[in-house]
Amino acid sequence: DIQLTQSPSSLSASVGDTVTITCRASRTISDYLNWYQHTPGKAPKLLIYAASNLQRGVPSRFSGSRSGTDFTLTISTLQPEDFATYYCQQSYSSPRTFGQGIMVQI
Amino acid sequence: QVQLQESGPGLVKPSQTLSLTCTVSGGSITSGGYYWTWIRQHPGKGLEWIGYIHYSGSAYYSSSLKSRVAMSVDTSENQFSLKLESVTAADTAVYYCARDYYDSSGYYRIDNWGQGTLVTVSS
Numbered sequence: 348d349i350q351l352t353q354s355p356s357s358l359s360a361s362v363g364d365t366v367t368i369t370c371r372a373s374r375t376i377s378d379y380l381n382w383y384q385h386t387p388g389k390a391p392k393l394l395i396y397a398a399s400n401l402q403r404g405v406p407s408r409f410s411g412s413r414s415g416t417d418f419t420l421t422i423s424t425l426q427p428e429d430f431a432t433y434y435c436q437q438s439y440s441s442p443r444t445f446g447q448g449i450m451v452q453i
Numbered sequence: 454q455v456q457l458q459e460s461g462p463g464l465v466k467p468s469q470t471l472s473l474t475c476t477v478s479g480g481s482i483t484s485g486g487y488y489w490t491w492i493r494q495h496p497g498k499g500l501e502w503i504g505y506i507h508y509s510g511s512a513y514y515s516s517s518l519k520s521r522v523a524m525s526v527d528t529s530e531n532q533f534s535l536k537l538e539s540v541t542a543a544d545t546a547v548y549y550c551a552r553d554y555y556d557s558s559g560y561y562r563i564d565n566w567g568q569g570t571l572v573t574v575s576s
Binding site: 381391393442 | 569
C-alpha cells in the first residue's frame with residue numbers, strides 16, 4: 348500500500364496568515380493526489396484534485412502543487428472558516444490511502 | 454444535485470455483522486465514471502478508506518479489512534451497501550459513504566460524501 352505522510356504534525360495560525368501543508372508519498376504517484384477539508388460534524392469536502400486542480404466552487408485562496416513525491420496545499424489569507432483538518436489522499440492505485448490529517452488551529 | 458445518505462443500526466454487538474446502506478438520490482448509481490465508496494473515521498482519528506464498488510459489481514477493499522468486508526450494489530433501489538463481519542470495539546467509528554469520480558483523463562477524486570453515521574460496537 349502507498350503511505351502518505353503529512354507535515355507539520357500540528358499547525359497554529361491566525362486569520363490572514365498563509366499556511367502550507369505537505370504530503371509525502373512513499374513512492375511515485377505521479378499527480379494522483381487529492382486534498383480534502385474536514386470540519387467536525389460535517390462531511391469532508393474536496394478542495395484540490397490531481398495535485399493542483401481546484402475543485403469547482405472552492406475559493407481560489409486554496410492551491411496545490413507537486414514536486415516529485417512531495418505535494419503541498421497552500422491556503423492564502425486564512426479565513427475563520429478554514430480552521431479545520433486537512434487530508435491528502437492518493438488515487439494512483441488501490442487500495443486508496445489517506446494521510447493522517449493536519450489540524451489547522453487558531 | 455446528487456446526494457448520498459447512510460442508514461443502518463447505530464449500535465452493533467461484538468462479533469456480529471455491521472450492515473450499512475447508502476441511498477443515492479438525484480442521479481443514477483449506474484451512471485458511468487463512478488466508484489461507490491465507504492470510508493470511516495474512528496473517534497478522534499483520521500479518515501480510513503474501507504473500499505469501493507462499481508455498479509457492475511467489481512470491488513476493491515482495504516488490505517487490513519478485506520477478510521471481513523463485503524460490498525454490494527442494488528441498482529433497482531439505487532443503493533450500495535457495506536457489511537463488516539466479526540466486529541469489535543475497534544470498529545466503532547463514523548462511517549461515510551461517498552462517490553469516487555473518475556474523469557476522461559483518468560483522475561479520480563471523492564467529490565460527493567454522505568453526512569456520515571456513527572456506529573458503536575458494544576454489548
